[in-house]
Amino acid sequence: MFKFATALFGSMATMIATNPAFAIDADVEAIADPLGDDIETILVTDEHRTAALQNALEFARAQAGNVTIVAREEFAGRYAVSFRDTLAFTPGIVSAPRYGEESRLSIRGSGLAQNFHLRGIELLFDGVPINAADGFGDFQEIDPSFTSHITVNRGANAFRTGSTTLGGSIELTGINAESVSSRYALALEGGSFGTTRLTAHAAEDFGKLDILGAISWQRQDGFRNHSDQNNFRAYTNIGYEWSDSVKTRFGGILNVVNQDIPGAVSLDSALNTPELANPQAVANDFARDINSVRLFTTTTVDVTPEDTIEFGGAYTARELIHPIPIFIDNDVDDYTAFVRYEGERDANGIPINWTLGARYRNGHNFSVISLNFGGDRGPVIGDTTQHAETFEAYGELRGEIFDGFTIVGGLTYITTDRDLEDNLNPARNPEADFDQASPKIGILYEVTPNVQLFANLSASYEPPTFLDLTQGGQPLFVPLEAQDGTTFEIGTRGSIENFQFEIAYYNAQLENEFIAFTEDALLPAPIFNAADETTHEGIEASVLARFEATEDLIIAPRVSYTYQDFTFDNDPVFGNNRLAGAPRHSGRIELAFEWQDFRIAPNLQFQTDTFVDFANTLELPDFTVFGVEASYRVNDTITLYLDARNLEDQGFVTESATIANASTATNLNIFTPGNGLSVFGSVRIGFGGNP
Template sequence: MTGKVSLKESSPKPGFLTPYAAENTEKVSVAGRRRTPVDRALLSLSSIPGGTSVIDAKEVLKGRNFTNADALAFQPGVFAQSSGGGDGVRLSIRGSGIQTGTNYFRSGVLLMFDGLPVTTPAGTPYELFETLGIRYTEVLRGANAFDYGGLQLGGGINYVTQTGYDAQPYQARVEAGSFGYHKEQLSSGKVIGKADYYISLTNSYRGGYQQQTQATSFGVNANFGYRFNDRISTRIFFRYRQTQNGYPGYLTRDQILDNPKQAQALYVSLHARRIQPGSKWYGDMTTIEIDDHSRLQLGFDYQDAPIDIETGTSASLWGYKTIAGVLKYSRQDVIAGHKSDTLFGIDTYTDLDAWRSLRVRSSTGLYAGLPVGFMLHHATYGGTDNYFHIRNNTEIFHNFWLTAAGALGFVQRSTSVTYPTQSSIGTSSVNFAPRGGFRYVISPHVEVYGNVSRSLQPANDWQLLSGPVYTSGPAQNLNSGGVALKNQTATTFEIGTTGNYAQNKWSLTYYHSAVHNELLSVMTPLSQLYGNATYSNASPTTHQGVEFSLETTLLKWGAGSKLSLRQAYTYQDFHYNHDAVFGHNKLPGIPQHFYQGEIHLDLHNGFYAGFNAQVSSKVSGSYDDTYFAPSYHIFNANIGYSWLKKHREIFLSFNNLANTHYASIVVPGYIAAGQQLAVMQPGDGFGIFAGVSVGFD
């Protein structure tokens, strides 16, 4: 489900329609039915003058749910691709984070659980993002994540978990299929008086399509809510997840076309892998309805994300402990006869304890003669992000709303090398990000919108460790110091329309971003081995694109049977303006054209079937734009049956029916100069997957 929605209210109450505002059994009817959590989310986001969408987990659960690439499919403007079945999904919105590979924290998008940030000064640790246990997901592209404090170029994604109000008392789900894949979930949720709870346990294993990509995981997702009275409620969250993913390295274009199952021999011999031994996330959100027109939300979270990266001859051990806080005050008024709603927010994220230690893992090759466990390098990191933002929507005349907003950002980053020598570097800045927009509901079926916004994206704290390297000794080729990276900023113009008319629901957005100091990096064989890719600020660049989605009901018959078509198309033009080396070259790493389409059959008795296609244009693998991953198109099919009103479902999925060999992820090198660079990771070949879900009241 994408775009905005008309739910018989042309002027909704955006500040008061969060998931927690309606965690009761109040019977509010929408088009003759009770409003669902997804309905409320769509209504809340409909006040934003820009590109947003909501993903209903019930639709996603009709097929395989292994990674977030499955969960984020069919979202215009969102490029989410997985390789090897691991959690390190390549995620980019409007060109955010295109320089970041699959073994790094995510950059350029604010990622949240239930409105609480998971993103830290280090970026976003991705292992906590289990796809099961989610009720719906909000996607806010670009500056449209402003109300959440999301000032990054890519915007924000908010995963909203199930609660006792929308979960089954007992639920079991099993998925299994090709490449030795299986995944299990047990969950329970219930309302008990003024309290409710939800808990989900997941476990998964995959042997791997490609050599050296075995993946395992175990996770817990739980929350507990309590309503003290009609105006005060709180919800406590806990997430835990441990994962282990094999690391195959990267392949060249010809290697993928010839045999995508192969891995780089070096990483096979090293039994390369990435281990998240147990990441924990604790949070709380308390909501106070001050009166019928104003609300206060207070939230905080703490996370502990240890990492053990064993992909080379050294082991890279990381420790990240961070804390975050959120405050939001929203109210509605009538000023001189005009409806107005205002939101004030404070969002803060801070490193408590952040470090990385490199130790010898193999006493051969690079470190012959050194004992296993010998310390090669140690660095500490620091960072804090503090954002103060205010936004007002005012209805100037009937169904025409103006948005005015602004944010102050106080950002600090630092990195220090403490062994084998000592050095340190730090940056700090004060930034202002204004935003203005309009939204006009022309009719109950058609809306147009536009905005001009400023975005801000600081470097991840560890990216500052991109300075000079040691030229001798055990730490040779490791960074001896940092570099003061500038904040990436952009001014974005966006205009679009959304609506629902004549069996068609659409969303169409054009955006143009003038980007300064874009944070880019390159990958080389040496950087892969040492894990010290170089980051720098680019000369001015331009990001522009079109985000389009269309859902069409082709045919209806009987008591609820229909044939429908859904489509999502993304055009992305990211290029240098006048770079001294690369001129007007396109930025590498992401396709210019990306399309997903599915024709879907739903019968009134619960049977469903779908056939879909994913099409990608070629992707540049180097900054000189002379080396490309080829274009591709893959086809998938899915059939299933859902027992009506019994919370039982079975499905059978067929992925990559033609067994196409293709590169799903490209992390660019610098200059190819006619050579093939090993910068690509393959997508899965043909696979069959089945699943069953059973719920009990």
């Protein structure tokens, strides 16, 4: 299946590459005034508003919780690779880059225990889960250049996507012929560390049928030794209208990703010689190479003007070649099917609407673990088949009981199984299953047409992944409980005159929280349940303002701030210490100057008060990194961009693995340095009009 799909995508890529009219940046610097009478504009600065984007904005506004929509214009001028780039001004998102797309990603502390790759947050692209069926995932198959907009569903706002975790979900919606503002587009990027990226798309709307094809090729030597990458991706999205009330959309993504891993180093090396790699990472040729195909289809049926049914499915074939201290070969098949029903009625003068849905996932991972002999496979030490099966059902009911005041109630139920077959010893075939119902209730009040207040109370639930259950590659499951908790959230969003804002406070009480202790800096950290309860408390805030300094000059200051205070509650070992890995204060500040077709925006990123260990004996050094972004719209076709980072070329640490007690640790090669001074530039061309 993978070879067939690769050939299919390869043919499409050849078609695009050999036609000079094809290329990628769909929205060539659509500059619009994001302040207006519509509260939805606080979430997006986009003048080419599509039906999908409009629906996302309406969904965000209707939630009794903090949901953010980020359009591609938000990050079109950056060299965007990780979520730190695409969600730079989205509060509450902590994304600490490691290499390439890889980072520590956490929302409200969910995923904090994952010292590598991803857990606790569900990622979806065009409805296709990036996480495996057991919840584990990574970032390498996400290409921001294929993205129309991103929806950040924090906490229980993600029930509709099937996620029950504390952090919620991040939905990436791909570009299609209806959402791009140019039929053909091209972007060529280059800059520091041998960086080159070419992206391209072509789109056509034939009436009932619309087609888009896109490719991206990227290479980079990397700031650090042994961090080069060479990646090719292709994307297609096809829509067909069977009638005025029935439409199907289908497509897929091909990934051929080759990335070297520089590994973690000591704090001194991270600060003073950040370009150096871990010697063992070089000697054993650490890498993470992926070949994958993700296919999807979605059909929407407007049964009546008030009732809509959406159903579809997805298939993923994925090959992973991953030499680290051991050599991992994974071959994954993952299937997803879903159905969603949305309706609305008037009940005795009270407008009500609802969403009912279900999702089924079935995944197989054929995993072989060998010894790593200098980057080559040695003797096989593990051979297992991991089968995860998950069923999720959810429902939400909303009623506007009086003008501007809405009550929201929801319930989601998950049942999931973990079955492992030990192919080296068939007598060892452990099984585990988890299930729970999680409710939520919230209120939403429109103080004015442009200002909302919201509050909600919700439950969260997260079962362990296979990696948690088979720690150290053992074919027997370790005793782990699912993490569950209750979260209270209150906040406001809106616009007042020249200001836009979103501010939320949350408090989560967790039981059995997953925490990670790194015992060997080069091996995955074992996962444990916290002995007692833990508390996650935080603030997510962003403010954007726009002022006309002169007739031609607009000044736009912007601030995004995240506060996190995550603590143990009378733990027998760690008392009331703070949890490791979570910066207490972090954010980004920008001051943009817009003059006709020119824009320049100095910025800074900061992070403070981050403990490395749960004993709270060692903190990461605080940092503030300065940068500047600029763009110039030459004409309706061509736009130039500049993205300069770490202008002072300072050494700093983006993140570290979490450990129990740094004062007694014998190996502290656990730190990831940030990149030095870097400058990226791009030329983006879009033409051919709207499809």
